[in-house]
Amino acid sequence: MFADRDLNQLNVYENGTAGVWRNASSLYYEADRQQQTIPDVSGDGTFLLAGFDWQYPELEVVSDWTTSGEMTAYSTSSQPKEVRDVMGIYSSSLYGYGEELLTAQGVNLRNLEMAFTGFEPLEGASSGNWRFGDEEISLTERFRVINGKGYFATVDIPVALLAGITVADIVTSAGQRAPHSGSGIPILCVREDPRNEFHSIVTFGSLVSDEYWTGELVATKNLGENVSANKGIKSHTGYASFKVEGTETFPQDLLRLEEGKSYHFSTWVSVGSNPEKPFITGGVTAELVFRDNQGVLVGDTWTVYPSGPIVEGWQQIKGDFDFPENAVTFDIRFDSGTQTTLWVDDLRLFPSDANMQSYVYDYANHRLVATLDAENFSTF
Numbered sequence: 001m002f003a004d005r006d007l008n009q010l011n012v013y014e015n016g017t018a019g020v021w022r023n024a025s026s027l028y029y030e031a032d033r034q035q036q037t038i039p040d041v042s043g044d045g046t047f048l049l050a051g052f053d054w055q056y057p058e059l060e061v062v063s064d065w066t067t068s069g070e071m072t073a074y075s076t077s078s079q080p081k082e083v084r085d086v087m088g089i090y091s092s093s094l095y096g097y098g099e100e101l102l103t104a105q106g107v108n109l110r111n112l113e114m115a116f117t118g119f120e121p122l123e124g125a126s127s128g129n130w131r132f133g134d135e136e137i138s139l140t141e142r143f144r145v146i147n148g149k150g151y152f153a154t155v156d157i158p159v160a161l162l163a164g165i166t167v168a169d170i171v172t173s174a175g176q177r178a179p180h181s182g183s184g185i186p187i188l189c190v191r192e193d194p195r196n197e198f199h200s201i202v203t204f205g206s207l208v209s210d211e212y213w214t215g216e217l218v219a220t221k222n223l224g225e226n227v228s229a230n231k232g233i234k235s236h237t238g239y240a241s242f243k244v245e246g247t248e249t250f251p252q253d254l255l256r257l258e259e260g261k262s263y264h265f266s267t268w269v270s271v272g273s274n275p276e277k278p279f280i281t282g283g284v285t286a287e288l289v290f291r292d293n294q295g296v297l298v299g300d301t302w303t304v305y306p307s308g309p310i311v312e313g314w315q316q317i318k319g320d321f322d323f324p325e326n327a328v329t330f331d332i333r334f335d336s337g338t339q340t341t342l343w344v345d346d347l348r349l350f351p352s353d354a355n356m357q358s359y360v361y362d363y364a365n366h367r368l369v370a371t372l373d374a375e376n377f378s379t380f
Contacts, residue, residue, distance in 0.1 A: 022078050025070040027052075072144060073111050075099050082111040094128045094358075096120070101366060103128055104348070106356035112141075112256035113263070116348040116358040118235075119242045129254045130347060132242065143217045145170075146199065151207060154193060155200045155217055160328050161256050162190045162200055163293035165219040170208055172215035236268040236314045236345035237370035237378050238360040242334075244342040249289075249333040255349070257323040257330075262352040266318040266376040269306055270343040271336075280306040283337025286317045290327040299324025314345070316376065320352045346372055 031047045050064050066086065073082035073092075077099045082092045092111040096103040097120070104116040115129035144156040155162070167184035186205030193199035202217065235241045257263060265288070271280055288302040304319040323330075336342035350356040360370040360378075370378045 104358040109354035169218040241345035
């Protein structure tokens, strides 16, 4: 499903939906080597190699072949942006500057529960999973299908995150399009898997396949327009920051946070000059307002204030919050308080039990100009 309707009429290889080869997973082979009680150089050290199942590799029916890592999401430039290891632990990356440069990477987190932007000129209005723009954009998400047959499929995603999706595309693990997917397969019903609350059972409005299949469910949401953000020449790192005058609110509908999970929020703020006091005053705040899939407010508004040392006129706003039950999206609200102008830079979010590092580049020559560590402190 493309915003450019003409692409939907093309062959899947012509519009780039299929035929793009990427590394899907890595596997290792584990077997005992033969060894005689009395050393025998003609046979010792050898092992029996079982053939790899190329047709259904995801089933791992050949027991000695074990998946050590799986790429679960890619950037538009085919860079792996989410990887799951053999223990089920995710590592993720963000790419910016036209999806060419690595802007953040983290361990023990999924791609859509991390965010970073340095508000650089070429990053655009939507960057690093944050949204600060006035353009209408669409979000295409790919969900792993654990198994499917007929009109049904079990999908590796909670029910709440499939809210609002009525049409989807199917890509099987072999890379071929399933029947009826060219114009989109209608979704009639989504229910929680009674065996696993983090899985969903999807009922389709047309037959997908009479045979068992695995792969991906691909869905596109129109996120609508957002509020315009102003970028200024003052910066904590790089060459730009975000300018706030008064109170400004920005809906964040790209991220997919997990209910009840703790997340860490951090950004740097400045009021334009080195304050006389060792902290920024005047009621400067950042707030998160949580909403369900209907846009109704849920939970309590989370408010955080500047704290910690002032470094060259910049002070951090940081803290940890729990994503409320039934929440799906949130708004981020900056308030300059009694200050005329507030500058915001190096805005990030990630799970509290994860670790993340981010990077800022010279937008003209793409050279690295700053690295921000796990505490969002920069090294130049």
